[in-house]
Amino acid sequence: MSQAESNLTLPQDGRCAFCDYLSGARPYTVLSRDDLVAVLVTREQRGIGHLLVLPVRHCPTLLEATEPERHALIDTIARAAHAVDEAFARPGIAVWQNNGTAAHQAIGHLHFHVAGTLPGGGTDFGDVPELSVEATDLIGERIRKGARRAGSWPL
Ligand SMILES: [Zn+2]
Numbered sequence: 431m432s433q434a435e436s437n438l439t440l441p442q443d444g445r446c447a448f449c450d451y452l453s454g455a456r457p458y459t460v461l462s463r464d465d466l467v468a469v470l471v472t473r474e475q476r477g478i479g480h481l482l483v484l485p486v487r488h489c490p491t492l493l494e495a496t497e498p499e500r501h502a503l504i505d506t507i508a509r510a511a512h513a514v515d516e517a518f519a520r521p522g523i524a525v526w527q528n529n530g531t532a533a534h535q536a537i538g539h540l541h542f543h544v545a546g547t548l549p550g551g552g553t554d555f556g557d558v559p560e561l562s563v564e565a566t567d568l569i570g571e572r573i574r575k576g577a578r579r580a581g582s583w584p585l
Pocket of ligand 1: 446447448449450487488489538539
């Protein structure tokens with residue numbers, strides 16, 4: 431598969447927020463990580479139990495992900511969905527991912543969203559409050575316990 435540059439327009443956001451979270455330069459709830467993939471608890475909860483699954487390496491979009499990264503991502507997405515199911519018992523779990531600003535990619539580091547649905551269904555794509563890291567740590571702890579019960583820990 432070609433690794434040539436894509437035609438996508440990427441967000442121009444200077445330092446990568448996700449790389450800062452993963453390096454510890456900025457505080458954030460990192461639920462789990464291995465050599466390839468990390469799981470974060472986003473401060474913008476658009477569902478009930480909303481996680482971000484991303485490659486540890488700075489990789490702009492799905493088009494630049496390596497085969498090992500792609501395989502690790504989908505495995506981790508499925509395990510994260512099991513954990514959210516066990517932790518929050520929602521009737522739906524949404525998974526979404528955007529490439530390029532035209533597709534509403536906001537941070538130029540590949541990430542998948544995994545979120546339990548809200549009461550009434552769906553997820554919230556409008557303005558949501560930005561939670562504290564203490565609050566997302568608590569969500570992460572609940573999901574960690576759910577993952578252990580579901581037999582999908584570590585994610
Ligand atoms: Zn990055």
